[in-house]
Amino acid sequence: MRAQIAQRTLRTDRWWLPPLATFAGLLLISIYAAVRTFMGDHYWVDEYRYLTPMYSPCLTEECLPNAAHFGRLLPELPGFLTPPVIIIPFLLGFRVTCYYYRKAYYRAAWMSPPACAVAEPHAKYTGETRFPLIAQNLHRYFFYAASLLLLINVYDAFYAFSTGIGLGNIVLLVNVGLLAAYTLSCHSCRHIAGGRLKHFSKHPVRYWAWTQISKLNAKHMQLAWASLIFVCVTDLYVALVASGTIADLRFVN
Amino acid sequence: MGYQGHFRVWRGSDEGGGLEDFTVEVNEGEVVLDVIHRLQATQTPDLAVRWNCKAGKCGSCSAEINGKPRLLCMTRMSVFAEDETVTVTPMRTFPVIRDLVTDVSYNYQKAREIPAFKPPAGVAPGEYRMQQVDVERSQEFRKCIECFLCNNTCHVIRDHEENKESFAGPRFLMRVAELEMHPLDQADRVQEAQSSHGLGLCNITKCCTEVCPEHIKITDNALIPMKERVADRRYDPIVWLGNKLFRNKS
Structure with missing residues (x-):
């Protein structure tokens, strides 16, 4: 028989603040991403070849011809659907199954638990043993897909340099830098690179890769937030330039 | 004063x-x-x-x-x-x-349920040879002082008494990881972690790591690597196919 303590928690600090801030942050970003996804406009600056990462690659018939770097391979989407709906399942899947985001939303949205040593409100708990949460084990597939999309983002960022250098180029470059750091710091990447080995001494290159990724992995939470926020900043910048709201600050040409 | x-x-x-x-x-x-x-x-x-x-x-x-x-x-x-x-x-x-x-005997019960270190056949104690880089990961987990604060704070059993039977808790899932990463251990720990010790119940909310007085990175270095090993074995058809094609031949 456990000690009989009626209170849900005896914590006296503001334990509710981190989950609340996480929930608010994720909600705001989700709303922004949804609005931009279904806007279907202001994603390409033809003059400077800026393409927002949210629409990259643009693969469907309704894409602006110059924004479709790999061609308009897919037919026009029905109804209110826009080009990003092709790639968003992969990007969203990578973030949703990410070990950091799992912690974040299990705590903030599902309150399982809301904070350490604070009782959760659910009567039953089966963790990640059943459908749908057993699908969290697919994280590495989303990692593979996100890595491919990252390479395309890198291509877009360098392609934009073909017209000169402006603030938009710097924004796109920082964006792919943060996305690359977040993707490389992923726990699945750490495992694939070398974590799954039993004998590091027999695989010195993979051991080196594992130690470097482990250093990045220690900052996975910070990189998750920085890259997520900066994708929105990048998209907003491209949208503002594309819509003519602001002019791009040019350094060269 | x-x-x-x-x-x-x-x-x-x-x-x-x-x-x-x-x-x-x-x-x-x-x-x-x-x-x-x-x-x-x-x-x-x-x-x-x-x-x-x-x-x-x-x-x-x-x-x-x-x-x-x-x-x-x-x-x-x-x-x-x-x-x-x-x-x-x-x-x-x-x-x-x-x-x-x-009464922390739950923890001793869970410790007993984990099969002991299994050295390679024909290698006697005193003949174990291994590189430092190969044992470093396991050594981090040996810092554990068995205070059981991680198991105490883990909501899987803290808030759900009924899970105690099927869940070893972060302390002993870390023990499984320690043995799994040991360069000489020959036992199959991955299957056991998921089926017998309840690894799937862990939702990696990191409270075990937060309360550890030895600052062991339980979640990042033990629990998630074990989940990734289970994903290798159970949910990754590419690894499964690779094992079928190459390991069986050798």
């Missing part, structure tokens, strides 16, 4: 109990365990508390201070304001014996 501190201590047994208020002297440089000992010496000689080394190395004095799972001997009084009430309760996840002392 000393001051009169306000303490609320849970007192009782498995038949019932509650929080009792005390005012007790607190001196500069003291930890919570010092004050609990002063309570014993001056006001409540029958107050039960388990302790031993007073140095954060024996793992005996685990309890909850202002709701947070901590070691009594490693929690300095200087982290509290002088007018703050310090609430001390026993660990919630385990049955209480008396006052601050709990």
